[in-house]
Amino acid sequence: MKRVMSGREDSRPLYQRTTDALAAVIKDVEPGSYLPSEPKLARQLGVSRATLREAMRVFEGQGVIVRKQGVGTMVTHPPHVIETGIEKLESLETLAGRIGLQVEMGELEIEEREATDLEIERFALENGARVVDVSRVISTEERPIAYLVDSLPEHYLPEQVQQRRFKGSILDLLVRKQKPSVNTSLTEITAVSASAEVARELGIQRGDVLLCMEAWLRTREGDLIDHSFSYFLPGTFRFSIVRRVQGV
C-alpha cells in the first residue's frame, strides 16, 4: 500500500501529486497491458476514485492511456516518446543532461540598447524603454554546436545575469523565478544558412546549414517576457515531437 502523501509536506494539490504517482505507475506497466481497476488503484494511491479519475483524464488527453468502459484502461505504445520531445519547455542544459550529453556554456555577451518599435509593442513597453541582448555559444568537447541570442526587457533579466555572476541558461533562471511565472513558448522552426555573425561565433563557413528556432516566451497571463533566436549545427541535438490526429 503505497500512498501519494510523501513524508515531507508537498503543498501541491492532491490531484497533482496523484498525477505524478500515476505517471510512475504507468511507467511500470508494459505497453499494451492494463492498469489495475480504478477502485483498486485508488486504494493503492490512497485517494478517492474521483480524484484518481481526474488525474487519469490528463494522461488520456495525452494519449498515454486508453479507457474502455466494461474493459479497463490500457497503456498505449509507445509511452516513452513523450519525454524525448521538445513540447516540453526546458533549457538546453537540462535537455542535454537528460540525454547524457556533456555541454559547456560559453561566456555571456550582454548588450543593452533601446527597444525597437516592434519590441515596444510586443513587450508592452513605454517609449524609450531599454532591452538587453544576451548571447552565448554552447559547445561540446570544445566544438561549438549552438548559438543563442535572447532579447528581453531590462527588468525581466535576473540579477545574477546582470552582474555577470552566472554561466547558464536564461530559461532555467526564468523558470525558477516565481515572478513572472514562465508558462509557454511559441517556437517557430526553420532552416537557415549561417550569417556572417553566426558563422563567426560557431566557427563555421558563411552559408553553412543551420537549424533555427525563434521563440516567444510568455507568462500564463499572456505577457511576453523573452524573445530568442537559437541556431543549431545539425546532427548534434535531435529535436523530436509527437504529433497526434486532432479528433482524439
Added chain:
Amino acid sequence: MKRVMSGREDSRPLYQRTTDALAAVIKDVEPGSYLPSEPKLARQLGVSRATLREAMRVFEGQGVIVRKQGVGTMVTHPPHVIETGIEKLESLETLAGRIGLQVEMGELEIEEREATDLEIERFALENGARVVDVSRVISTEERPIAYLVDSLPEHYLPEQVQQRRFKGSILDLLVRKQKPSVNTSLTEITAVSASAEVARELGIQRGDVLLCMEAWLRTREGDLIDHSFSYFLPGTFRFSIVRRVQGV
C-alpha cells in the same frame, strides 16, 4: 439552459461531449477572464460536477485554463496558438488550406522494392516482404516548395494510390481509413543541405538549405505503418509549436 445532449443520438461518452461543449464555452470567454463557477457551469451543461471537472482537467492539461482554489478558473492567453502548431497531425494540404495557401500536388512517383533489414524489423515484416516508396513534389504558383517521400509496406497502401487514380496526401488517406487507425507521428526535425536527388526534384542547387522532417507514423496500438522524409524550402511554411513548462 443549454444542454450537452443533442437531438440526434451521440453515442460518445458524456464526458467527451462535455469536453466539446466546454471547448465552445471557453472559446466565448475573453482570455484573462473567468469561467462560471463549477456548480453553475455543471447546471448549464446539464452534467454533474464530477463529469465537468474531468472534462476541465483535459483543458488544464493543455494549459488552456488555469484553476485556483478559492478564486476560480481563468482562461489563459493565448488560447488560439494551439491551432497553428504542428503538434496536430495533418497533411500539408489540410495545413495549407487552413492558412489560405493554394498548393498543387505533383505527380506521384511509385516504386516497389524489397524491404531493408531495418524496415523488416521496424514494420514487423516477414523476410522478403515488399515495401513501396511514394514520392512527390508540392508546389505553389509553379514553384516547388516541398519534396515528400513515403515508405510503407505494400498492404498498407490505399488502393486509390496503387491504381494511380489519386493525387493528394498519403496521410489524408491513411487518416481517413479506419483500418488501421493512424494515431501518432513521431517527427524529428533537422536542417540539411540538399542532396543531388532532392535538388533535382525541387529545382534548386545541390547544397542549398532545407528543413527536413523524418516521421514515423503509428497506430494507437503502436504498430508502424509509414516512414517518411519531408524536405521544405525555408520560408514558405511556418512550422510552430507551443512548448510548455513541465511542472504545470
Added chain:
DNA sequence: AAAAGGTCAATTGTCAGACAACATAATCGA
C-alpha cells in the same frame, strides 16, 4: 455438435450531496 441466446461478474461512466481548504470582500471593534 454447433449455434444462438441468457446470466453474471468486472470495469468504467455518471450522479448527488457533503464537507474541507482557500481567497477575497465586507464588517466590526479598538
Added chain:
DNA sequence: TCGATTATGTTGTCTGACAATTGACCTTTT
C-alpha cells in the same frame, strides 16, 4: 484609521451509490 474577524463564494476532496458496457461462462435450441 487600522487591524482582526466574519461572511461568502470558489475549487479541492471524499463517500456511496447506481447505470452502461463488455466479455466470459453457461444454457438452450437447432
